Amino acid sequence: MPRSGQPLPLFGFFRRFLGQDRAFRQAIATVIGRTPDNVRLYHLAFTHSSVVRQQPEQGRHQSNERLEFLGDAILGSVVAEYLFRKYPYEQEGFLTETRSRIVNRESLNALALKIGLDKLVQLDPTQTRASRSRSVNGNALEALVGAVYLDHGYKAARKFVLNRLIKPYVDVKALATTTSNFKSKLIEWAQRQGKNLRYDIEGQPQIGGTMEFSATVLIDEEPVATGMGLSKKQAEQTAAERALAVLGV
Template structure:
């Protein structure tokens, strides 16, 4: 009963508001159909899924601005649950710490941003072009992917969405063996290298963006000189990114020793 209520209170009064040129509508319908393997029943859900908050639109008479944030919230929950169930069944003898870590590696913003681009969602997202430089460095596309999952759930139901996540996302874009094996702590490696070589290493981290779309920039300094720079959606990720780039610069030198 939630879907009719959601549609009637939010989408029906906005039919005129969302009207767009037929060619644009056909393009969106074709793109969605290609992605999910069938025609969308409610195209407005998908249109909303790709509406970034930078181009949010007010709803007349309501304290609400339309963007994909609500669908993102829903899609995040659906995606997390499906992945959690899948890992629970695939690894019956692993503890909750292992399952939580692997799920985090799959649904983190970096992974979702990458998958979203591979799916072509970056071509569908509507956003303020004046903020392009900032937005493309944030979780905009990963957020849109979660909103897209939320739209599929409302449009096609849970079982359809579950199949989409397992077959279209997990099977196509994640090698679970590699996900499980990949646990490289580049920061520890760079610190260990510095200790062996008698070098001083430290990180300077700065923040950019808004409270919701925050980005961290980390500079890896060796003997007070910037050696590598990395970014991420939290301080730890940024330092790991900078450390990974630092190790990449060091490895060719080490291999010739």
Template sequence: MVQRSGRTLPLFGFFRRLLGHDRQFRQAIASVTGRAPGNVRLYRLAFTHASMVRQQPGQTRHLSNERLEFLGDAVLGAVVAEFLFRKFPYEPEGFLTEVRSRIVNRESMNQLALKIGLDALVQLDAGQSRSARSRSVNGNALEALVGAVYLDHGYEAARQFVLKRLIRPFVDVKALVSTTANFKSKLIEWAQRHGKAVRYELNGEQRTGGVMEFSATVLIDDEAVATGMGLSKKQAEQQAAERALDALGM
């Protein structure tokens, strides 16, 4: 029997609220992934940014989503690679690599994360700037979520999540393919016609698992026009050139 005096009732209320919160979280995960979570801890970890761990003395980095992000990035890359391999059986490796990079690059992951509402689940230090969140936090959480689904339900479940919940609803592969081109060459041709000088400034940042992510800023006559990102210098420069062409109305 629940006592109505003392501390028993407030304690009961606390646990009821806690269970309600847990139920809402489970429902959110099921809605996003299409599967009820088995190991809820994995999913909570997937949405825990490293900045939250640093706030708690004695906590270690393995309590953030960085390791799950590393795993999810690998699973995501494999799923998208297989998808493109089967969809385009006669295209060369370079074409497949370019299209895959445009699907799984950091900006695309951030946009996908927002489209499925992951920003409402991510836990991070309130001191993190809006630019830092938009640059990587949500996309990292999406990759960590893929890793969590993989560990919780296996590769096939992770594959179905990526294809049915991310790629098919939100990625216009046909549009990507139709615009996949050597944007750097197009920009150089434009610059030569107009007597302009084009150059790129590159920066590299190490991601989880030792992978490097590059950013490239294209400058026309020493004026910054656009910036792109990618897992190689070439990918970053191609994206920067593509955006520069858009800015020039081409």
């Protein structure tokens, strides 16, 4: 499944031959599939805020957090369109849920490691490996998407996300299947056991005008598990997933 993409050994190789800057350019080109124009953007994408805090004369805007904000949005759009086209007959709730499974923190961290970003991220050197936050690499990946967008535009960012991340490394079909399965699996179980199944839904208004929902699975009126989500459906899915775990189904 993994493509050519192992920038890590290449990076060491190029660094020895070409010097730090050309090696970095080369590593970026290998990862994104295109030569960077504005290298500064990519340096920024890999600069964790812990490095900047060591240099108080620089502002926090010199870390990758702002690029991460931008890249998170671009990534969300690209994956939204990808799923929109791939699943023309699925409803909005399915698309939302499947996207959140693709772009969640853990999935992004795993993707970042697969393309070798951990070797490029600059951290405060006094931080030990153990104290390194688990989301550092996923955040850097989002920032990298933001950098590609600013450097080469939306189409290039889209191409990078689809051709270098999603298609080679993400099993979208498996994620999508899981998405639609928990609720029906729980219904089937309840029917087999002759038990009554229902969900208790509560909504709480969020800032930004959205709602967050919590769904509690009740089996024969006994609460079994609760899930949260930004739609009722999402909350029910999570609750059903947890209920299946609790019930050992």
